[in-house]
Amino acid sequence: MVAVRVYVEGGGASRRAQEPLREGFSKLFERVTGGRARPKVIACGSRTEAFDDFKRALKSHPDALCILLVDSEEAVKPGTSAWDHVLKREGDQWPRPDGVSDEQLHLMVQAMEAWLIADPEALAAYYKQGFRRDALPRQQNVEQVAKRDLFDALDRATRDAKTKGKYAKSHGFELIGRVDPHRVRAASSHAARFFDTLIHQAAGGQAADGGA
Template sequence: MKLFVEGGGDSTALKSECREGFKTFITKAGITKRPRIVACGSRSDAYNDFCTALNNNEEALLLVDSEENVDASSQEGEDRTKWLPWKHLNQRKGDEWEKPKGSEDTDCHLMVQVMETWFLADRAALAAFFGNGFKQEKLPATERPIEGISKVDVYRALKVATADCRTKAQYGKGAHSFKILATLDPAKVTSASAWAARFVDTLKKKMG
């Protein structure tokens, strides 16, 4: 099984960090038999690499940002196996991806709205990572559902909360994102994010 992930840019070093970050997160979630993680860079590259794998008759999963709020019609009901991420990606301007032949909706997973959204579920990990100068009170209120916070607001909050940090400096996606991912408690993330829970649950079922 291959897991094609959005992230890592064009840098070999950053792609390595991306793989390690997701590997650690998945392992901490209790998945000891892990998929091969492929850091693809852009979201379009992740989609294209996923499609290529399917065409080669490989088992594959796709994990990308939703980039924006997921419409209620794509996540109806409590049975998350029946949610429709391909519908979201097909309708989203800028993606408009077709559901690949041979793919199911349970092969496609969304980080809602961006990977950094997961960070808001484990503020203790953020505080420990950034240390002195980190201002947790600058993050969105804890009672706000994290998946409803826009991509722009997530990035802005992280930058403001870390503006006075000295040991790690202000939040930078390339410098910090995958290192932070590796420190998160998956139980906190899956409790706060239904889409993250769907991703972890699917991996557990598919990996045995």
């Protein structure tokens, strides 16, 4: 059986700092696959470090299916593949490694926070008193919300939250494990594509790698 390893942008510079993000995505992926074989999540820090870790993993784990999951940072032009986006995007210019398929790169459009606002109910349950749901963007397609607008909206929505206080990146690491993947799928075609990849691998009986 083939191991599935997902290299995720974010989490900080140390393993200790990266653990909450790794745990959050692990919970989300378990819900996506319905508890079937789930991938091993590797939080990598910066997007450049994530790409570098992914390329190293292609050599160090040749029998695994290695997947890179990063923010798109900006809107993806219609008809543009994920690999074309990161190749042409200023600041990335990442060439697709030899032998790597389209299914080995997926985008969080335009940032992880887009997946969070797709599930206002999860946000309301987390922040409780003082949370302002009406401050969130109303677009049904979260891919249309600019990255800066995502953070501004979350700041406004949580400014008066009594329990957790204003949105912080550490909150996002917890929340990503709480959002409903069905809501995220409905709000983001890129999320749907990624979730379909995970479900397909799980349905094929492929197991997660237990190694580091």
